[in-house]
Amino acid sequence: MGNRRHERIPAMDYRQYRRARRLVRECCNYDNGQCMVLDEGDGCVCVQSISHSLLCRWFRVAVLPLDHQLETALYHRLESRRCSECGALFLPGSNRAKYCRECAARMKRKHATERKRKQRRLCHALGAEKAL
Template identity: 60%
Template sequence: MHECCNYDDGNCILLDDGEECVCVQSISYSLLCKWFRCAILPLDEPLETALLFREELKRCVVCGQPFLPGSNRAKYCKPCAKKVHRRQKTASDRKRRVLCGQLEAKKPCIY
């Protein structure tokens, strides 16, 4: 079942110029029509990434979802990167405060 608004009984309405034109996506799994690339994919980022950037995908270390890295050092998808960075910054700040004497080191609990 096709959900393209230009799909009509195996033909593409958008490419119809008086003669019926077969929808390229109905005859091939590797071809994407121009309308689909321009109108549908920009609205669905995970689908766009999965279809267009297969070789360049990495898996997030935290959640395991595939993502398109911005550099060769990227290990996390955007939502996880924010959380991990916040945790790392908090730990770094806490360590710095302990070393400066602003916070006391945790004392062992005496019973």
Template identity: 60%
Template sequence: MTYPQYRRTRKLVHECCNYAGGNCIALDDGEECICVQSISYSLLCKWFKAAVLPLDKGLETALLFRDELKRCIICGQPFLPGSNRAKYCKVCATGVHRRQKAQSERKRRLNRGQLEAKKS
């Protein structure tokens, strides 16, 4: 885990329902126990992994699916592809597909004579 990822993880730890003032309620066995996720550079807490980490999709993808990641061609952000042909993250894919559809419709209308050719 890199330092920026560690900082984002530390901020998320405060969202955990077992976190109480730096201590972990789930590990409490009569005496207070410090939250291990708040001091570690790795993912140790199963509860944090299952319940809290999904709140930050980018961080979850970067930490859990490191080997399966691809980079978006448009924005360069890592994303988890749905297929082996995926080239764009979900945010960029909607814009790219919208432009491709508009271009395809313009071409179809031009071929049917519904639009005039662009005047140069």
């Protein structure tokens, strides 16, 4: 397996480990602490639930993306930014991004509302007394 690319396995701190451990229950191969994929009749403990590093490939590909902030903290440390609104880590889509996905939608609505209010206030069709 010399041509297989070696991936860097990120190590987690305790908070990240706890978040990952909660996520393990979302895995379709998890059954009461056992891994159904590794089970060969005598039961096998889910390695992801007892490890402080990401060992299970299925967890990395299918389950970890459910928690965007944890995935960003583990795999995109250098490219990640903090949201200006809530402080969560996120992976920006451009160099101008300053909000995470959840806050971006809310802030877009807020700024559109402010822009429209200003536009209505400055509209020449309305008299000064009507604009107030």
